[in-house]
Amino acid sequence: MGAPRTPTEGRVLREMSVPDVKRAVLLWKRRAAAARRRAERPPHLSAFLCIHRFEGSWRDRGGPYYGGLQMDVQFQRTYAPMIFRMKGTADHWTPLEQMWAAERAHRSGRGFFPWPNTARYCGLL
Numbered sequence: 001m002g003a004p005r006t007p008t009e010g011r012v013l014r015e016m017s018v019p020d021v022k023r024a025v026l027l028w029k030r031r032a033a034a035a036r037r038r039a040e041r042p043p044h045l046s047a048f049l050c051i052h053r054f055e056g057s058w059r060d061r062g063g064p065y066y067g068g069l070q071m072d073v074q075f076q077r078t079y080a081p082m083i084f085r086m087k088g089t090a091d092h093w094t095p096l097e098q099m100w101a102a103e104r105a106h107r108s109g110r111g112f113f114p115w116p117n118t119a120r121y122c123g124l125l
Contacts, residue, residue: 009125013095036106038069039096039100040096042096042099042100042103043103044095044099044102044103044106045099046121047112047122047124048069048099048102048103050118051093051102051112051118051119051120051124052068052069052070052125054069054117054118054122055068055069055070055115055118056070058089058091058094058095058098059091061089061091063089066089066091067077067089067090067091067093067098068095068098069090069098069099069101069102069115070115071090071098071101071102071114073089075105075114076089076090078105079101079102079103079104079105079108080093080097080100080101080104083097083108084099102114111125112124112125113125
């Protein structure tokens with residue numbers, strides 16, 4: 001993953017000294033905090049918030065489009081399959097989960113084209 005190996009890598013807990021365990025715990029707490037900060041701020045957050053403003057409520061249940069970014073079921077299955085299996089349609093997802101699904105679509109090359117009109121209103125197309 002590009003991260004340097006830790007001095008505790010590959011060792012079983014019982015083989016580690018108490019200071020090594022404390023350093024490992026501190027390291028993983030820092031890594032978890034950094035991952036959480038990155039997850040809470042999708043790269044195109046302001047763009048997806050603008051699209052949401054014109055689309056609907058985060059809890060919009062009116063099929064065939066669901067959630068605050070009005071995603072159809074195929075879109076949800078394609079870009080967030082695990083969340084779809086666990087929670088169902090996007091109206092049951094958190095706003096961040098909906099935005100990360102949209103971010104996956106954006107990164108796959110679709111850009112903002114799944115929302116042609118609202119992306120134009122927001123100046124994204």
